[in-house]
Amino acid sequence: MNENNKITEKNVIETEVTMGPVHSAAIEPYRVRLFVEDEMVKDAEITVGVNHRGIERIMEGLPVEKANSLTEKICGICSNSHIWNSVLVAEKAIGIDVPERAQYIRVIMEELERLHSHLLYLAHGNEVLGHETFAMRIFYIRETVMELLRMIGGNRVQYGASIIGGVRPRCELDAMRIQKISEGMDIIEEKILDFADRFVSDPMIMSRITGVGVLTRKQAIELAASGPTLRSTGVETDVRTEMEAYEPFDFNVITQDDGDVKSNLLMRVLEIPEAINIIRQAIKHLPDGKITNRSWDMQDAPITKSYIEVPRGKLYHSYALEDGRVRNSIVRTPSITNIGAMQYAAVGHHITDAQLAIVQCDPCFTCTDRAIQIIKI
Incomplete structure (x- = not known):
């Protein structure tokens, strides 16, 4: 203090708070380091790698159809997305025409998986918010989707629908299955609209998620954010608008403007x-x-590339073919850049909001864990 008894120095408590690799708010293992001053996050570091299984290395030299099936194991939430994109690589490389009926069935499977993924995201998001009732309601709605996926593909998680040249015979849609899908869509639409009305009408939830974990449009573009995470900042981009399989369908590309947790939840x-x-x-x-x-x-065939839009954003697969076997396989999931962007979204918020800011991008750490290092920009 000076002569006038005024405080001239400020004591700032600096500390590091570590979460993970196992944490109650995380579905998968990963490590978060939060650098905190007086409970406010000044910097964040997210480390992946706990789930690394070397799938790209295992695919090396496998017969292409066996390698395609292996890609389903990359992610339990986007299993159909991975095998479809992996199959598309071979079809583009060899020049295979896919029957139109098969294209429609592939789109149905992918959109069912989008429903499954988005509903899981909303349930987990409400769990992180501490709203167990909403979380359980969403899981209840999601069961309708899971049963439809089981009916078509034979499994609730890995369906093996896409094969080179089309879809498996067991995934054919007869009149009974079409009726069940139609009834399921009616059920889900009614219940999700009721949930949405309750969700946005809850002042405690809206105040908790508004303005938290903000990622600006400029940051999202510079950090190569993808999918709903990018669209939540107002960028209207969706790979489905460029995919041949989606040309027959009319749909809107949803965007939000604020780039915060609220925008990400509303996106889904x-x-x-x-x-x-x-x-x-x-x-x-x-x-x-x-x-x-x-x-x-x-x-x-030489290395061939394929991009599709999956629930979390742009998915990339590529490989070469040699004697019917896969060579130089590379898989790049949208979460790799979305997770990196969340390091910035968590900064400037109270420590209690950090985990909420991180999981707003719907991160999939298991499918991301083929990367060796995330380079900080």
């Missing part, structure tokens, strides 16, 4: 009716014909 809520709309169009206009084209010959 509003994308669910769009997914339902695409599924309804697909079953209504499902073309007749074969679901598999097996009139092709395996041949060598």
Whole structure:
């Protein structure tokens, strides 16, 4: 103190708070280091790698159809997305025409998985918020989707629907299955609209998520954020608008403007009716014909790339073909950059909001854990 008894120095408590690799608010193992001053986050570091299984290395030299099946094991939430994109690589490399009916069934499976993923995200988000009732309601709605996936593919998690040239015979849609899908969409739409009304009408929840974990449009672009995480900042981009399989369908690209937790949650809520709309169009206009084209010959091909839009953003697969076997496989999931962006979204918030800011991008650490290092920009 000086002569006038005024405080001239400020004592700041600096500390590091570590969460993980196991934490009650995290579905998967990862490590978060929060550098805190007086309970405010000044910097954050997210480390992945706990779930590394070396799938890309295991794929090296495998017969292509076996390697495609292995990609389903990358992620239990996006299993259909991975095998579909992996199959697309071979189809592009060899020049295989896929029957139109098979394309429609692939889209139906992918949009069902989008529903499954978004509903899981909303349930987990409410769990992190401490709202167990909302979380359980969403899990209840999600069961309808899981049963539809089981009905079509035979499993609740890994369905093995896509194969080179089309879809498996067990995934054919007869009149009974089409009716069940239609009824399921009605149930989900009614219940998700009721949930959305309750959700946005709850002042405690809205005050808890508004303005938390803000990622600006500029930051999202510079950090290569993808999918709903990027669209939540107002960037209107969706790989489905560039995919041949989605050309017959009309749907809106949903965006929000604030880039915070509220925007990310609303992104998923509003994308669910769009997914339902695409599924309804697909079953209504499902073309007749074969679901598999097996009139092709395996041949060598250079490294071929494929991008698709999965629930979390842009998914990349590539590999070369040599004697019917996969070479130089690379898989890049959208979470790798979205997680890196969350290191910035967590900064400037109270420590109690840090985990909420991190999980707002719907991170999938297991499918991300093929990367060796995240380079800080």
